[in-house]
Amino acid sequence: MAEKEVTVIVVDLSPSMAESHMAAAKGQSDIDMSMKYVYDKVGSKVLSERKIDVVGIVGVGTDDTLNRMSEEDAYKHISILYQIRQFLYQDYQLLTKKLVPSIKSHGDLISGLVVAMDAISEYCRHLKFIKNIVILSNCATPLDFAGIDGIIDKLVEMKVNLSIFTVGADEETSTATQRANHSLLSDFVDRVARQDLNAILAPYADVLRDLEIPHVRKVRSTNSYNGTLTIGNPNQFNDSLSIPVERFAYVKAATKVNSVSYIKPKGNASKSPTRQATTTLGRRIKYEITVSKESEDGNTAKDVQEVEKEDLKKGYRYGASVVPLSADEEESLRFLTTASLDIIGFVPYDTIGPWQLLTETNFIIAKRTDKKATLCLSSLIHTMFENELYGIARFVIKNDRPPILILLIPFITDGFEALVETQLPFAEDVRSFRFPSLEIIRTVKGKILKEHHYLPTEEMKNNMKDFINAMDISNLTPEGLPAALDDPDGREFAAVGEIFDPVIANTRQAIMYRALHPNQDLPPPSDSLLRDTYPPEALVKQASSIANRLVESVNVKKIAKYKTNKRRYAAEGEEELKQESILNVDELIGGNANKNDAERPASKRRKVDTTEDEERGEFDIEAEIDKWQRIAAGPESDAALPRIFKQACADIDMLLNGENPDLAVVIKKVSILRSSAVKLDEPGWYNNYIVKLQDALVMGGLANSGSSKIWEELSMKGLGEIPVSEGYLED
Numbered sequence: 001m002a003e004k005e006v007t008v009i010v011v012d013l014s015p016s017m018a019e020s021h022m023a024a025a026k027g028q029s030d031i032d033m034s035m036k037y038v039y040d041k042v043g044s045k046v047l048s049e050r051k052i053d054v055v056g057i058v059g060v061g062t063d064d065t066l067n068r069m070s071e072e073d074a075y076k077h078i079s080i081l082y083q084i085r086q087f088l089y090q091d092y093q094l095l096t097k098k099l100v101p102s103i104k105s106h107g108d109l110i111s112g113l114v115v116a117m118d119a120i121s122e123y124c125r126h127l128k129f130i131k132n133i134v135i136l137s138n139c140a141t142p143l144d145f146a147g148i149d150g151i152i153d154k155l156v157e158m159k160v161n162l163s164i165f166t167v168g169a170d171e172e173t174s175t176a177t178q179r180a181n182h183s184l185l186s187d188f189v190d191r192v193a194r195q196d197l198n199a200i201l202a203p204y205a206d207v208l209r210d211l212e213i214p215h216v217r218k219v220r221s222t223n224s225y226n227g228t229l230t231i232g233n234p235n236q237f238n239d240s241l242s243i244p245v246e247r248f249a250y251v252k253a254a255t256k257v258n259s260v261s262y263i264k265p266k267g268n269a270s271k272s273p274t275r276q277a278t279t280t281l282g283r284r285i286k287y288e289i290t291v292s293k294e295s296e297d298g299n300t301a302k303d304v305q306e307v308e309k310e311d312l313k314k315g316y317r318y319g320a321s322v323v324p325l326s327a328d329e330e331e332s333l334r335f336l337t338t339a340s341l342d343i344i345g346f347v348p349y350d351t352i353g354p355w356q357l358l359t360e361t362n363f364i365i366a367k368r369t370d371k372k373a374t375l376c377l378s379s380l381i382h383t384m385f386e387n388e389l390y391g392i393a394r395f396v397i398k399n400d401r402p403p404i405l406i407l408l409i410p411f412i413t414d415g416f417e418a419l420v421e422t423q424l425p426f427a428e429d430v431r432s433f434r435f436p437s438l439e440i441i442r443t444v445k446g447k448i449l450k451e452h453h454y455l456p457t458e459e460m461k462n463n464m465k466d467f468i469n470a471m472d473i474s475n476l477t478p479e480g481l482p483a484a485l486d487d488p489d490g491r492e493f494a495a496v497g498e499i500f501d502p503v504i505a506n507t508r509q510a511i512m513y514r515a516l517h518p519n520q521d522l523p524p525p526s527d528s529l530l531r532d533t534y535p536p537e538a539l540v541k542q543a544s545s546i547a548n549r550l551v552e553s554v555n556v557k558k559i560a561k562y563k564t565n566k567r568r569y570a571a572e573g574e575e576e577l578k579q580e581s582i583l584n585v586d587e588l589i590g591g592n593a594n595k596n597d598a599e600r601p602a603s604k605r606r607k608v609d610t611t612e613d614e615e616r617g618e619f620d621i622e623a624e625i626d627k628w629q630r631i632a633a634g635p636e637s638d639a640a641l642p643r644i645f646k647q648a649c650a651d652i653d654m655l656l657n658g659e660n661p662d663l664a665v666v667i668k669k670v671s672i673l674r675s676s677a678v679k680l681d682e683p684g685w686y687n688n689y690i691v692k693l694q695d696a697l698v699m700g701g702l703a704n705s706g707s708s709k710i711w712e713e714l715s716m717k718g719l720g721e722i723p724v725s726e727g728y729l730e731d
Helices: 030-048 089-093 109-124 148-158 176-193 204-211 327-333 371-386 458-470 502-516 527-533 537-554 585-589 611-616 621-633 637-657 663-679 683-698 707-716
Strands: 005-012 053-060 078-085 130-137 160-166 199-203 223-231 241-251 274-277 287-291 314-318 321-325 340-348 361-366 389-396 404-413 416-424 562-565 568-571
Touching: 005 030, 005 109, 030 053, 030 089, 030 130, 030 204, 030 502, 053 109, 078 109, 089 502, 109 130, 109 148, 148 160, 148 176, 160 176, 160 204, 176 199, 199 204, 241 371, 361 371, 371 389, 371 404, 371 416, 389 416, 458 537, 502 527, 637 663, 637 683, 663 683, 663 707, 683 707
Parallel strands: 005 053, 005 130, 130 160, 160 199, 223 340
Antiparallel strands: 053 078, 223 241, 241 361, 274 287, 314 321, 340 389, 361 416, 389 404, 404 416, 562 568
């Protein structure tokens, strides 16, 4: 079970906190700087949603007095603004309104510490908690250290971790009162630290640097498997090995926060089964499943009913349909297994690639109460280590769970021995790619070419090798500077513990910032996240000459950047493409909508050979061009594209059904249709149509007697189906 933790933050709210005493504050007040820590500390606990990680906030220097010792003068103007409890989202939103400096009230910071200790004692009682007290102050108000010995004794008794962060009290611009109070607090912290307690006094500038580093949540590892490690089958062979073992997590992947869970969806329920938010602000959004059924009058709002979870059945998508699966059917198809950990073989170190070890890792240790098992597992670990072997094992964590294939790596350190377990992929999980050789080209006739414009020259290879060596980051400090040769124990650049997932960190930052500033733009990512997105400046400067030589040797050419807008693409500067459809309707349909009938070529006029059309007059599809262009240029153009494409296909069919169709016009229109499908990155639209057109032309499905010759001409012009390689954006 995870350890319970309680944190009380004591914030100085005296009038001096409205001033600015930090040089790095850039005009921000001390309270604004202090709130950065409060937001970060409390926000991380809100996102964790752990009920056993509770927070309380005490204000010192408030206009009111709210604490259990309010009758004594020393505890006046000290208020418990937030009782110790699990912080929720709505509590977090109110922090900016409650933590405001007073106009003229002052309180004693040491008395605020006592109030925080009393709140922790009342909440925790005799239960085991990790107890933390954090004090934020600019030390501009006189402090009362009377009875400090008793306070230290109580801190030792309660085993409280004490942190005091001074905002501008240690800088050159600080006042005499600030410097004196800072010195007294330093002596106080030293006395507490000598009692074997965690007590620190740090300048707030150091705190700000630490705030830029994303949180790495440390959890208490729990036993996830309690069984035996076997080599061979103990039920069949007497010489098989069976060792009682336990499994604990070593490295776990951080779970990503879903920001949508904290935002109520917009809009009403649709006619299809939907999910509706049923929570109030401050919790993750929970959903209920509803289904609607149309009534006789077509009104669905009256028939929306909530569906109980027991009435739901699982279904699996198969193509465009859904295959339902009842509980009985699912049970009959389940692969029955029993919890086990069986070693099925050993492999040398060098047969396992690092790309195969990308999952979470766990420790396999002997059962802690079994000395014989400890000795047996230790022998196995040392044997594997000395012979440079890894173990391959079949692992089922619980009964009826699917088996997985794992790799067992011997791990030996001071006083600790274990097998590190990581999952291996099955053959179905691996995609093998064969890349073309950079050394030779084999022609269709079997000829081997060693010189070709597709192959790099020796000069290119040497320049690339020099560039890779120049961009080596293994000999850099965390600041991106070359490491000293006589400092082998220095910190490395981009160490494993200093690389963070930007998605998780940015999502957390966005959720917390949006709670406090709902109408403002999100802030940029912190420097600690952006640091690893570009190479260090010193390294780039060092390799610049080699990079220029490499660029010249491989003849690198810059290409224009493309702006993407879903299915439409436009080169930089061609803003008109954002407002017009990629389908050139005017060219595709065949003419200019502004021309009158007399000005149009005869080949572009359309007549339908029916009595109805003779009565109505000439049928001209070009009369619809203006309407289509308006649709294509509007905000709903993406939805209109399939309709436009379909109408263009119908226009080609109409032309082919007429007497003596103009073959040049047909080829031109099909060519435009094909190129439009490629630009739209929708080859399926064209392929579906051209296959039907081929069947109609070849099988004689059209009224025109020479339709088979028309398809021959289309094929000769390369207007058949779009291959997969062409179904993408072309430069």
